[in-house]
Amino acid sequence: MPNPPDTPHTVLEMHQVETRFGSHVVHDGVELEVRRSEIFAVIGGSGSGKSTLLREMILLQIPNAGRIKVLGVDLAHITDDAALALRQRFGVLFQQGGLFGALTVLENIGLPLREHRHLSDPEVDALAAKKLAEVGLDAAVASQYPSELSGGMLKRAALARALVLEPELLFLDEPTAGLDPQSAAGIDALVLKLRQQSGLSIVMITHDLDLLWQVTDRVAVLADGKVQAIGSMEELSKMDNPAIQPFFDGPRARAAEVQATAQPKEPSSKPK
Numbered sequence: 001m002p003n004p005p006d007t008p009h010t011v012l013e014m015h016q017v018e019t020r021f022g023s024h025v026v027h028d029g030v031e032l033e034v035r036r037s038e039i040f041a042v043i044g045g046s047g048s049g050k051s052t053l054l055r056e057m058i059l060l061q062i063p064n065a066g067r068i069k070v071l072g073v074d075l076a077h078i079t080d081d082a083a084l085a086l087r088q089r090f091g092v093l094f095q096q097g098g099l100f101g102a103l104t105v106l107e108n109i110g111l112p113l114r115e116h117r118h119l120s121d122p123e124v125d126a127l128a129a130k131k132l133a134e135v136g137l138d139a140a141v142a143s144q145y146p147s148e149l150s151g152g153m154l155k156r157a158a159l160a161r162a163l164v165l166e167p168e169l170l171f172l173d174e175p176t177a178g179l180d181p182q183s184a185a186g187i188d189a190l191v192l193k194l195r196q197q198s199g200l201s202i203v204m205i206t207h208d209l210d211l212l213w214q215v216t217d218r219v220a221v222l223a224d225g226k227v228q229a230i231g232s233m234e235e236l237s238k239m240d241n242p243a244i245q246p247f248f249d250g251p252r253a254r255a256a257e258v259q260a261t262a263q264p265k266e267p268s269s270k271p272k
């Protein structure tokens with residue numbers, strides 16, 4: 001998809017990012033760039049610092065050193081007003097969903113609109129209902145409460161809320177964790193559809209090999225405090241690097257690779 005003339009090619013940059021907790025060095029010079037409209041993933045072993053990196057990208061944590069730019073905005077010394085404006089330009093799907101149990105699904109989805117846009121109640125409800133449909137949920141779900149939804153439906157509802165302000169960049173934290181294979185496959189298809197429809201840029205953390213093979217354009221492998229390699233899953237799978245090989249060894253990894261290479265990357269018409 002070509003870039004509009006006024007939109008920069010890079011939506012997120014991290015340069016020489018260092019993070020320490022006491023004497024524990026988690027990031028020791030992380031370098032990565034995410035391009036506009038790409039689906040980008042960060043993978044790494046447990047404790048390699050993926051969640052911390054995501055928290056730094058979404059302004060929840062400040063690194064000890066290095067430079068981070070999100071949508072062209074340098075996060076160093078960002079003012080509260082600039083941070084507020086920037087937060088409205090990206091959406092986040094947290095692992096637990098983060099929906100409020102006392103609100104209906106429609107009220108949850110409409111919440112960012114009530115906070116950040118001057119709209120009437122019917123306008124908020126109409127936009128929230130539109131997002132509900134976009135993520136593949138039935139209109140009847142609007143009046144339900146989060147406790148009444150399945151895991152896959154909860155993810156979709158949380159995704160609708162993350163998308164309701166029409167962000168340019170979407171962060172997904174383990175979007176398929178805890179889902180059955182069919183629901184997870186539905187999320188894979190939805191992620192591809194979102195990018196295809198709106199040219200959204202997507203950054204995710206995931207351990208899900210099917211998701212990695214099915215939807216990502218490029219993947220960064222985090223280990224020993226650094227990005228060890230960046231490339232497509234196919235490129236990474238061919239690299240002779242001990243930090244990368246564990247992600248491609250074993251029956252599950254091979255099954256995900258075989259399935260992905262047998263099918264072209266296209267969203268299915270009816271997500272589950």
Ligand SMILES: Nc1ncnc2c1ncn2[C@@H]1O[C@H](COP(=O)(O)OP(=O)(O)OP(=O)(O)O)[C@@H](O)[C@H]1O
Binds near residue numbers: 021044046047050053
């Ligand atoms: N607030 C904190 N205080 C102290 N140590 C922390 C803090 N947050 C993270 N850590 C440590 O930093 C390291 C990286 O944690 P992080 O959660 O970013 O890893 P991760 O790659 O996301 O792991 P996982 O895949 O298991 O979720 C871990 O050793 C963790 O214990």
